[in-house]
Amino acid sequence: MLDKQMDNLIEKTPKKTNQISVFSKRKRTFAITFFGIFALFAVSAIVANYNILSGFESIPKAFAWMAGNFIPDKKALSRLPNILAKLFETALLAVAVTASAAICAFFFSLLGTKTTKAPPLVSRAARIAASFFRNVPNVVWAILLLFSFGQNILTGFFALFFATFGMLVRMFIETIDEVSSSCVEALHATGANSIQIILQGIVPSSLPEIVSWVLYMIEYNIRDSTLIGILTATGIGYLFDLYYKRMDYGSASLVVICIVILVITIELLSNKIRKVIM
Amino acid sequence: MRDLSFTAPTPVSLDFNKCMRKTKSGKIKTAVKSKSRSAIRFTIFALLGLAACGFLTFDYKDIELSKALAGTWNNAKALFGQPRLNHSSLPGALNALYMTISLGTLSTIFGAVVAFFGALLCAKNIANPVAANIVKSLVAFIRAVPTILWVLIFTIAAGLGSVAAVIGLTFHSAGYLVKAYAESIEEMDSGTIEALKASGANFWQIVLQAILPSSISRMAAWTFLRFEINFINALAVGAAAGAGGIGFDLYMAGNHYFDLRELGFITYIVVAAVILLEMLSTKIKAKVA
Numbered sequence: 019m020l021d022k023q024m025d026n027l028i029e030k031t032p033k034k035t036n037q038i039s040v041f042s043k044r045k046r047t048f049a050i051t052f053f054g055i056f057a058l059f060a061v062s063a064i065v066a067n068y069n070i071l072s073g074f075e076s077i078p079k080a081f082a083w084m085a086g087n088f089i090p091d092k093k094a095l096s097r098l099p100n101i102l103a104k105l106f107e108t109a110l111l112a113v114a115v116t117a118s119a120a121i122c123a124f125f126f127s128l129l130g131t132k133t134t135k136a137p138p139l140v141s142r143a144a145r146i147a148a149s150f151f152r153n154v155p156n157v158v159w160a161i162l163l164l165f166s167f168g169q170n171i172l173t174g175f176f177a178l179f180f181a182t183f184g185m186l187v188r189m190f191i192e193t194i195d196e197v198s199s200s201c202v203e204a205l206h207a208t209g210a211n212s213i214q215i216i217l218q219g220i221v222p223s224s225l226p227e228i229v230s231w232v233l234y235m236i237e238y239n240i241r242d243s244t245l246i247g248i249l250t251a252t253g254i255g256y257l258f259d260l261y262y263k264r265m266d267y268g269s270a271s272l273v274v275i276c277i278v279i280l281v282i283t284i285e286l287l288s289n290k291i292r293k294v295i296m
Numbered sequence: 297m298r299d300l301s302f303t304a305p306t307p308v309s310l311d312f313n314k315c316m317r318k319t320k321s322g323k324i325k326t327a328v329k330s331k332s333r334s335a336i337r338f339t340i341f342a343l344l345g346l347a348a349c350g351f352l353t354f355d356y357k358d359i360e361l362s363k364a365l366a367g368t369w370n371n372a373k374a375l376f377g378q379p380r381l382n383h384s385s386l387p388g389a390l391n392a393l394y395m396t397i398s399l400g401t402l403s404t405i406f407g408a409v410v411a412f413f414g415a416l417l418c419a420k421n422i423a424n425p426v427a428a429n430i431v432k433s434l435v436a437f438i439r440a441v442p443t444i445l446w447v448l449i450f451t452i453a454a455g456l457g458s459v460a461a462v463i464g465l466t467f468h469s470a471g472y473l474v475k476a477y478a479e480s481i482e483e484m485d486s487g488t489i490e491a492l493k494a495s496g497a498n499f500w501q502i503v504l505q506a507i508l509p510s511s512i513s514r515m516a517a518w519t520f521l522r523f524e525i526n527f528i529n530a531l532a533v534g535a536a537a538g539a540g541g542i543g544f545d546l547y548m549a550g551n552h553y554f555d556l557r558e559l560g561f562i563t564y565i566v567v568a569a570v571i572l573l574e575m576l577s578t579k580i581k582a583k584v585a
Contacts, residue, residue, distance in 0.1 A: 044509065059405050062398035066458045073459045080453035080463075088449065110350030117347035153570050155528055157535045157543060158563045161550030162375055166367030171354045176368075226332065229339055236343075244442040248536045249547075255444075262448060274445055281440035294335040 090275065091268035098272065101257060105276050107171070108247070108254040109284075112239040115175055119182040120232045123148075126183075127190035133202040133220065134212060145191070152184030156242065160249045173250045178239050186235060193227040194220055226295045233288035240281055371556055379560035383553050389545060389565055395458075396534060396541035397569070400527035402462045407469030407526075408519050414470065415477030416503060421486055431474070438471035443529050447537045461539035465529055469522050476522075480514035481507055520577035527573060531566065542566060 063070060129136045129144040136144075160177040167173040198220045205219045247255020254273060261270040381389065417423050418431040447464030454460045488506045497505070534543025542562060549558040 055405060058401060062401040062405075065394050066398035066402060066462070067395075068398075068402055068458045068462055072454065073463060076450060076454035076459055076463060080450050083453050084449065107350075107354070110346060110353070113343055114347040114350035114354075117343050153567045154563060155531055155566060155570075157532050157546055158375075158550075158559065158566070161535075161546065161559060162371055162556075163368055164550070165371050165554075165556070166364045167359065170357055170359050170364075172356065172359060172361070172364070175354075225336055229336055232343065233339075241440075241442040245444045245532050245536055248444060258445065258448075267452075274441060274449075277442065277445075278437060278440040282436060285436070285440070291335060291339055295332045295339070 084271075087267045088271040088274075089268065090272040093266070094268040094272040097269050101254075101269075101273055101276055104254045104257050105280060108243050109240060109280060111171065111174060111253065112178070112236050112243055115178040115182055116186075116232055116235045116239055119179050120186055120228070120235075123183050123186035123190055124228070126187045127194060128216060128220070130187060130191045131194045131198075133194055133199050134216065144187070148184050148187035148191075150184070151180045152188060154180070156181040156246060157249065160246050164250050169251045171252055174243060174246050174252045177246050177250065178243060181242075182235055182239060186231065189231045190224075190228060193231070194224050197227060198223045229295060230288075230292050233291060237281060237284050237288065240277075240284065244277065374556040375560040375563065377560075378557050379564050380557040381561050382555055382558050383549065384545060384558070389542065389562060392540075392542040392545050393565055393569055396530045396543060397527060397573075399458060399461050399465065399530040399533075399539075399541055400523060403465035403469055403530070404519060404523045404526050406462065406466040407473050407522065408515075410466070410470040411473030411477050412515075414474035415481055416507075418474065419478040419481035421482055421484070421489060422499075422502070422507070435471045435474045438467055439475075441467075443468040444533060444536050447533045447539060451537060451539075456538055458540060461530065461533050461537070461541075464537075465526055465533065468529070469526055472525075473518060473522055476518040477511075477515050480511040480518065483514070484510045517581050520581060524570070524573055524577060527570070 062068070126144050126148060128134050130141050130148065132141075156177050159180045160173065163173045163176050167176070201219045201223050202215055205215045210218065243253055244255040244258065247253035247257075248259045249255075251259075254277065258270055258273045261267070261273065414431055414435065418428040418435070420428065423431075443465060446467045447461055450460040450464045454463065484507065488510065489502055492502045492506050530539075530541060531543035531546070533539045534541040534545075535547040536543075538544060538547070542565065546559065546562050546566070549555050549562055
């Protein structure tokens with residue numbers, strides 16, 4: 019009798035737990051993901067005409083070359099004042115772009131957020147405009163502006179401005195929706211008008227996050243301005259491109275070192291500020 | 297000991313004039329002075345001051361702003377209003393788009409693999425502090441060099457083409473993902489790791505059985521985000537370093553043929569791709585999470 023029951027149990031157990039155990043399921047998921055990624059890799063390598071072997075070969079080759087040639091020499095040091103002047107200009111440009119884009123983006127995000135209850139049509143238009151500026155790559159803005167502005171610092175300014183504006187509007191809207199909605203509701207209940215709500219509710223509650231995003235964008239724009247500079251022949255990017263094309267690699271390496279020091283300094287500084295304000 | 301049963305009744309009328317802190321003009325103070333508030337104020341004023349300083353010292357080279365803006369407006373109308381391909385065909389442009397997407401994919405995959413091991417070396421909860429600091433400073437350095445410069449540097453060693461583009465893009469995305477992955481690993485429950493350690497699991501068992509399953513969804517989200525960035529970077533690198541793909545087509549249309557309509561058409565292809573990729577990654581993120 020007992021034996022029969024046991025037999026039944028043994029027979030029934032596999033049927034009862036028909037699903038596969040957690041571990042084998044996990045293994046299967048991993049295997050599928052792994053092969054999926056491998057297939058994606060293979061297709062991409064074929065489409066991009068990417069040679070895996072020469073790819074791996076090039077890394078030690080590049081570092082050996084850098085150790086030999088990509089080091090500032092005497093000629094490079096004589097160019098340091100010029101490099102620092104351009105670097106300073108680029109840093110100021112990044113701050114100027116981000117600050118002015120942030121001011122415009124703040125007003126746009128007030129229209130776009132749900133908390134201010136702007137007319138839906140206006141709010142929608144603000145969101146669409148921002149996403150347009152965000153999704154058109156800054157390479158396109160740079161090329162477009164080059165037609166009328168020529169090799170001018172304003173070409174770089176506006177190319178960075180449009181992209182920064184689009185990104186900041188999105189970040190600000192998300193921040194305001196997340197941080198301010200409860201205090202806006204409370205202010206609504208007390209009968210505050212919309213200007214009071216913005217000045218007493220939205221601004222104080224979302225300002226730390228907004229400042230943090232602005233600091234992040236400054237860092238981002240300094241790196242991006244190198245690219246825009248190469249495209250539009252302005253700023254520090256142009257200087258690098260000039261030395262690079264003249265094969266004056268010593269000076270080009272000094273430009274890279276200066277950029278690295280600037281970016282890391284700004285990163286450390288903004289991390290410090292973030293720690294205090296958040 | 298004080299007898300708590302006989303507390304004095306609370307006074308009904310408080311003297312508000314004494315309780316409230318007031319400003320000089322007699323208004324009630326609602327804000328509290330704090331370190332963070334003054335830091336925010338200081339940061340904002342410093343940034344505005346630097347921006348003003350920039351605007352005053354830039355070398356504008358006597359540009360006529362209104363004329364240039366009007367010209368740009370007209371060009372923008374031609375670019376966005378009348379897109380047309382003149383110098384290349386639609387299949388050619390789409391091929392270039394696939395090429396750019398592939399460059400982005402390859403550098404994301406390479407970057408993710410390198411970053412996974414890098415993150416294991418520098419996540420606070422599993423790594424050796426000395427190794428973590430070394431990896432972190434190395435990563436900070438790698439991230440501080442703009443992507444385009446990595447590509448140009450590798451162009452010298454590997455020649456112009458997809459190899460230089462992929463390796464250059466990989467450097468930056470690995471640097472970015474190490475930081476993101478390490479944060480995902482640091483967010484996980486420390487109890488799991490301790491329990492596995494106590495049961496005698498070795499490092500790789502901890503990684504495969506605890507860290508990977510619990511942080512893979514966050515890592516996947518970061519990876520897709522990085523893929524979007526890598527696509528845009530691949531585009532930029534194609535334009536500025538001549539590394540091929542649709543970025544190079546943009547560069548040719550704008551700076552070689554001076555053809556705004558062609559530039560507009562390619563821009564629309566790129567924007568459509570960006571929006572599609574964003575939708576795809578949102579979908580995958582929702583599935584993974």
